[in-house]
Amino acid sequence: EASGLPGFDAHEQVWLGRDSERGLEAIVAVHTTVLGPALGGTRIWPHVSFEAGVTDALRLSRGMSFKSAIAGLALGGGKAVIMADPKTEKTPAMLAAYAEMLNALVGQYITAEDVGMTLADADFLAERTPNVSGTTKGGSGNPSPFTALGTFLGLKAALRHRTGSDNLKGIRVAVQGLGSVGWALCQRLHAEGAMLTVSDLDQARTERAAQELGATVVEGQAIIAADVDIFAPCALGGVLSAVTIPLLRAKIVAGAANNQLATAADGERLRERGILYAPDYVINAGGVINVAAEIGSGRYSVDDVMVRVDRIPLILTRIFERAEDEGRTTDAVAETIAREIIHTARR
Ligand code: NAD
Structure with a gap:
């Protein structure tokens, strides 16, 4: 279905996660995994329509592929959209359902913060799935x-x-x-x-x-x-x-x-x-450069991050x-x- 929507660019995968009991409707768009796992934040936002949410995820994930490639990172591009108002509809149950979805994607998509998703949310997810970055506990923290x-x-x-x-x-x-x-x-x-x-x-x-x-x-x-x-x-x-x-x-x-x-x-x-x-x-x-520094085999080093940010x-x-x-x-x-x-x- 996603291939017919604006923003589609030969994406490798687009996943839909729905759990009506726990209030989750999530779209995970994986643009490429050629350079590495698809990294990109989760946006929690009440889009006017499902199609608008998918289009947003498609465009944002493509941007993540290009962003990481140009910054010289061993990462692909992905992005997720949860269709919800972060002020009123974001609940622990919804985030727990989302963590299960991330687990089901077996590491091909790694999430992080974006508009509507906070550091505290990332920490909450990290207790339930390894496929989250930018956490405060052992992660790179606020990008x-x-x-x-x-x-x-x-x-x-x-x-x-x-x-x-x-x-x-x-x-x-x-x-x-x-x-x-x-x-x-x-x-x-x-x-x-x-x-x-x-x-x-x-x-x-x-x-x-x-x-x-x-x-x-x-x-x-x-x-x-x-x-x-x-x-x-x-x-x-x-x-x-x-x-x-x-x-x-x-x-x-x-x-x-x-x-x-x-x-x-x-x-x-x-x-x-x-x-x-x-x-x-x-x-x-700069943000993805910081997050990338905690992924893979190396230890997070702020000096390495600064070298890459200085190249921008x-x-x-x-x-x-x-x-x-x-x-x-x-x-x-x-x-x-x-x-x-x-x-x-x-x-
Ligand atoms: P944020 O949610 O902390 O801040 C966004 C701000 O914009 C809020 O204060 C909000 O009230 C305001 N805003 C929303 N609509 C507006 C409008 N029409 N006119 C004026 N103000 C408006 O988000 P952020 O983390 O600062 O990110 C800002 C932008 O940068 C987003 O597009 C995000 O995708 C992008 N970005 C952020 C990061 C990061 O590390 N946080 C990395 C890359 C890109």
Whole structure:
């Protein structure tokens, strides 16, 4: 069924787990296992329809394959969606049913946190299945600080590519979403003198940003049209579309959210407008780099993680240069590189 839905890309497996008594409806999409087990978080989110949930899992798992390949990790790409409101419908019974599903997939999919799934949830799952990463007990813990650091370094690489300098003093940055990643990114930007404009659905977060970081707060979609140099999407995906791209005033888009482009055509729309786009799965790889360090034979080492996160700006710069040389979008170039890596490994 999944093969007929948008986002399908010759995925190896798509699994459906349903337990109506315990309130579980979960989709696990395994895009590739060529480089290693398919790693990717579980998103707990009340999608408007089952098809929307499957499409989300398909697109996110494909992004995970490309993300791990480009970051040089021995991991494939997978992602899961549990169709539920994390605030009201996430129960221990539901998570226990999900752990049983993960066990049934015999290690070809390893999960981690994502929107709606917390570190505590990962720990809960880890008591019931080995197929979970990013736990606090013996695991690598919260990936968000590493995602924020990689995004910060990547944003600076984009600025340097665009202007010749990565000095953030006085550079205006709009950050959409002040969650685990967005907040940590804002702190780093503020510390280096950037001027922040922020938005979040949660007013307590925007108020804190105004007080502690001197941020200007805007409501809803106004963040997209903010008069800034850089737009950093750090909320949910699909933010760059035929509707929003014409509104952008930023000359750079560099943020952590997954699936920022609503469609592949939106990469071309950004290019036509002369906006430099840091492909999401390249700039936001810090989290998976951290999680990957606990998987496999090696012992988790934060130094190894930092070496890989420090490479993100270099990888991005090569993508920016190749995109210019070839007259293509940065997104298309990133995908080509990722597919080449997976293809070579498969052969
Ligand atoms: P989070 O749930 O902690 O934070 C998301 C924030 O965005 C929340 O504060 C929420 O209120 C806000 N938000 C949601 N919709 C919004 C909207 N329309 N406008 C403004 N704010 C809105 O999530 P996170 O862990 O910070 O992740 C943020 C993004 O980065 C997600 O797209 C996630 O998939 C991606 N990402 C996260 C990691 C990680 O390590 N956490 C790694 C890679 C990618």
